[in-house]
Amino acid sequence: MTISKISPFAPKSFAKMPRLMGVEIATVASGMKYKNRDDLLLIVFSPGTTVAGVFTKSSTAAISVHLTEKVVEKGHGRCLLVNAGIANAFTGLKGKQSANSIISSLSKISGLPEGSIMMASTGVIGELLDDKIVNTHIENLWNSRGKSNWYQAASAIKTTDTYAKGASQTIEFDGQKVNICGIAKGSGMIAPNMATMLSFIVTDAKIDKPLLQNMLLTINQKSFNSITVDSDTSTNDMVLVAATGSSNVSILSQDIKLNKFISAFQKVMVELAHQIVKDGEGASKFITINVTGAVSDKSAHTIAKTIANSPLVKTAIAGEDANWGRIVMAIGKSAEPVKTDLVTIHIGGILVALNGQKSDLYDELQIEKHIKSDSITIDVDLQMQGGSATVWTCDLTHEYISINADYRS
């Protein structure tokens, strides 16, 4: 394993997480792939917990994705087992048998129905998860539930992540607190069409499955689905949300409480999404791309993603080079409706191009000053209609190559 530099965006300390009822965490070290660190995570939810999820759209998705999708379809889940280091994807019948054996073992020890057990794997594709090793840890995991905290949970699911990712929100309704806690892992393969990473979010609000699923889909579009690191899509990725209901506060679809809850939920997901981008493999710059004036929000999103995924845009920013013509290239490449003579571009709030050509006020020194900072903003106004979108990404650096040219060894 390449020793990679800790991201310059790593938070000084892990997010403060409130105590959230109805959830118990356990982590252990299996030694399967990593030495001296936990790599198995168990999260146990109280009876009645509803679950929602979004999953990778990969046509070669891992067995864990298929199994967990089935649990989420029914809408109730009692626990989640995660392993880091081995994806157990593209492992055929053996991989399926291994996953089933682990779930069966966990069901026997916990007494929970197999159909209530969710599973997530992350790591090298094509490597088989050894159920014999995992199963030797199941009893210990189950008996340790409640002994680990969110930081340990977030640490146990890391692969090339350089820091543990967590976020939380607490809101009050008539003096009653509702908490939302989430963890996530990145950090390559963060695109497109979904989160394409792992994130697990728990709330103690009581929310029925259809509403929880709808909220997740909407907010996912503006958070995990609006980030990208290298345009690659994993076989294993999922975002799961569990609502334990332990706070006794119910959120209903026609509820006056709904907007406040959605706003808090979105803050958690956007914060986790930002943490993933900021820990993108080799990231040295956090880039925000706003596209406005597109023919639709969808079109704006596609254009913003195309800019965000362009290796030439990303390397220019890595090199602190104000080569804004590459943004024009990416806009043109998107295949979305664009009128070149209307395109207006700002970098760091500074006018670069107005109505399809370099601005007369163009001041490269000012732009270079902005590009030397660690947070870059690109605003593209297509001046056609009202469609808009924001996408976050990071730059493409030597460090990305170093990490990925030798990830497995």
Place this chain on the structure above:
Amino acid sequence: MTISKISPFAPKSFAKMPRLMGVEIATVASGMKYKNRDDLLLIVFSPGTTVAGVFTKSSTAAISVHLTEKVVEKGHGRCLLVNAGIANAFTGLKGKQSANSIISSLSKISGLPEGSIMMASTGVIGELLDDKIVNTHIENLWNSRGKSNWYQAASAIKTTDTYAKGASQTIEFDGQKVNICGIAKGSGMIAPNMATMLSFIVTDAKIDKPLLQNMLLTINQKSFNSITVDSDTSTNDMVLVAATGSSNVSILSQDIKLNKFISAFQKVMVELAHQIVKDGEGASKFITINVTGAVSDKSAHTIAKTIANSPLVKTAIAGEDANWGRIVMAIGKSAEPVKTDLVTIHIGGILVALNGQKSDLYDELQIEKHIKSDSITIDVDLQMQGGSATVWTCDLTHEYISINADYRS
């Protein structure tokens, strides 16, 4: 300008080019962007020359693309002016005026109609081509026609290319020779939806415009449209073919000569396409990706391109790491019909995965030996239907980052 290493695939010498009647070449150094090298190219064709072309699909295409498209539509062209270093794309009205001024100047000096003059530009997007500078060289260029050779032509259109690219074929029909000569430049932004580079091919066969255009479209799909370096698409790219007819050999659509000609034409275009990939920015490996068993040729092409464009696949190969799971990831990401349990993968002809899982015969040492060579082959058999495609690409290296993080300075 970063001094980049010459590609390890650079040919020992420029291709041998036969004498081709009906075409005259001139090159000069304008000093606009580069020092001590030619950066303007004029190719003059004999009267009656037919022309065909394919152009970038970018919605922010450069003025040179629009102007040349109009000439190609009519089917006859008398000359082509190319400049390297400045793309004159996204330069609005000023860019249009500059291009028109240059064409007008060339028309006056040469006596050729403005509508028969084609133009191509390559270089930094957003920078305006200075017509005053170019126009001071037009007379010299026109008077020097015939004094430069193909090597000088191929050299004058380079940007970050580390070698001049040329290819030729000579075929005989009843003792009468027909020649095809082509040049090209890369070397980033080589994808998708078209050549996304510049290539100019001339034959002395006599071919009418519709047939020439049809041949170009078909062969382009299997050559320039089957290569990719970094998935980015330029605003300026085009492939032009001119048939001067000077050999007095006519190629007709119902002609017994047609297949032989197409075969030679394809050899030239595929060879130029390979040279572009082998000079891809920072390339250290030439990668051939064959996809078979897809539901259609188009589907196979999309899957092969998705593998070829995956940063994770490309960095693994750069690192000589047999991380074949990333090929599975890319297949899954393509959104094309795939049955995971049928997918079979060979690397360098060595079986890696059979029917959706790692082969029992998997021998990593053998695969690593292949990956350490400079030409890598990946064969993916989806075992569904008869669709197949081949795509060529290069790896993603530190050198790519170095070149692109500081291209302009």
